[in-house]
Amino acid sequence: MAAPFTRVYRPLWRIITTTTSNGGVRNVSYTRQQWSAQNVKTAGAAEAPWALHGAVCVQRLPVVSQDRSPIEEKFMELMQQMELERSLLADHELKLLDDAARMSRKQEEDYDSDEEEDYKDKEIVTAQDLEDIWEQKLKEFQPALRTQGVDQKDVSSSERCLADSLILLVKKDIGNQKLWLLPQIQWQMGETLRQTAERALASLPGADLKATFFGNAPCGFYKYKYPKDIQKEGSVGAKVFFFKAVLSSHKHLPLEKNSFAWVKKDELQDFLKPEYLKQVRRFIMAL
Numbered sequence: 001m002a003a004p005f006t007r008v009y010r011p012l013w014r015i016i017t018t019t020t021s022n023g024g025v026r027n028v029s030y031t032r033q034q035w036s037a038q039n040v041k042t043a044g045a046a047e048a049p050w051a052l053h054g055a056v057c058v059q060r061l062p063v064v065s066q067d068r069s070p071i072e073e074k075f076m077e078l079m080q081q082m083e084l085e086r087s088l089l090a091d092h093e094l095k096l097l098d099d100a101a102r103m104s105r106k107q108e109e110d111y112d113s114d115e116e117e118d119y120k121d122k123e124i125v126t127a128q129d130l131e132d133i134w135e136q137k138l139k140e141f142q143p144a145l146r147t148q149g150v151d152q153k154d155v156s157s158s159e160r161c162l163a164d165s166l167i168l169l170v171k172k173d174i175g176n177q178k179l180w181l182l183p184q185i186q187w188q189m190g191e192t193l194r195q196t197a198e199r200a201l202a203s204l205p206g207a208d209l210k211a212t213f214f215g216n217a218p219c220g221f222y223k224y225k226y227p228k229d230i231q232k233e234g235s236v237g238a239k240v241f242f243f244k245a246v247l248s249s250h251k252h253l254p255l256e257k258n259s260f261a262w263v264k265k266d267e268l269q270d271f272l273k274p275e276y277l278k279q280v281r282r283f284i285m286a287l
Contacts, residue, residue, distance in 0.1 A: 050223065051235040054196025055184035057219070057284060058211050060247040060262060063162040064146050095127040155261040158247070166262040167284065168247075169271055170204065175227035180261065180271040182280065184240055193218060197243040207260070211245035219244045222279040244283065 068076065089097075150159045158166060169180045185200035187193065194216050201209055220242035226235060261271060265284055268277055 049235050051238045052187035052193070052196075053184045053238050053240045054187055054193045054200055055182045055240050055242045056197040056201050056211070056213075057182050057242055057244050057280070058168040058201065058209065058247055059245070059284075060158050060166040060168075062165055066163040092127055092130070099126040099128065154257075155263055155267075156257045158262045160262065161264060164264045165285075166264060167268065168209075169261040169263060171259050171261075175229065177227075179273065181276070182242065186238075192216070193241045194243055197241075197245075201245070204260075209247065210249040212248050213243055213245045215243075218242055219283040220279055222276060224276070242280070242283065 146162060150157045152160050154160060158168075160166070168183065170183050171178050172181050172184075183200045183204060185196060185203060187196045191199070194213065198213065201211060218241040221240065222242070223237060223239040225231070225237035231237075263271060265281075268280065268284075272280060
């Protein structure tokens with residue numbers, strides 16, 4: 001029966017005892033320095049250099065409520081009808097009935113004005129008079145517009161689609177391609193990844209955006225390889241760490257067209273590459 005494979009560790013060398021095909025025993029020894037050098041060489045070949053980037057997902061939250069869907073409209077009508085059928089008369093409705101009864105008494109032949117002692121020396125304002133006043137005020141009221149007068153298809157403006165949540169995208173040069181991405185910038189020594197993401201937002205040209213960041217931990221991760229011509233310069237690709245933020249204020253908008261875009265979640269597929277979009281969709285919520 002062949003001897004089992006065994007390993008023996010010594011302070012200054014490594015001895016591996018193996019069984020040959022003819023049943024003999026062969027010892028192969030390495031010095032500790034040789035073994036460590038071989039491991040370092042293997043690890044260096046396996047781990048390729050990657051550039052670290054911090055990116056920020058800036059969302060502009062809805063400004064107005066969304067329009068009701070047809071089903072929501074029907075449900076609202078049903079609930080209003082049920083509420084009306086089950087409700088008691090309001091004070092205003094009771095006053096309408098009281099005024100109608102008082103006017104009816106005044107028209108009777110046996111009407112006695114002394115019955116109106118409670119209304120002497122008082123200006124009588126009937127419930128119907130109040131309704132007429134309210135109706136006039138309603139006609140004078142002008143509700144605010146649900147749009148800001150901008151082209152809803154102009155993705156460079158953050159004032160579009162006020163009822164939806166919008167996400168900021170920027171166009172960046174990746175090799176000889178121009179790709180839509182979330183704002184990102186390369187990490188610098190001495191800063192945290194969140195500080196890198198904040199710098200990515202602050203460094204956008206022609207924009208003064210203020211955003212509130214959610215925590216110090218990334219919400220997503222994505223890595224991609226550079227084109228072949230860029231890989232020769234040292235890095236084979238980039239590892240991007242995403243942070244989430246909500247737009248709090250802005251100036252100098254709309255931003256430059258064809259360089260910035262405010263898009264809804266269901267419009268991302270028209271801008272982002274499939275693999276990049278797959279990672280981004282994991283942490284974007286339609287608020």
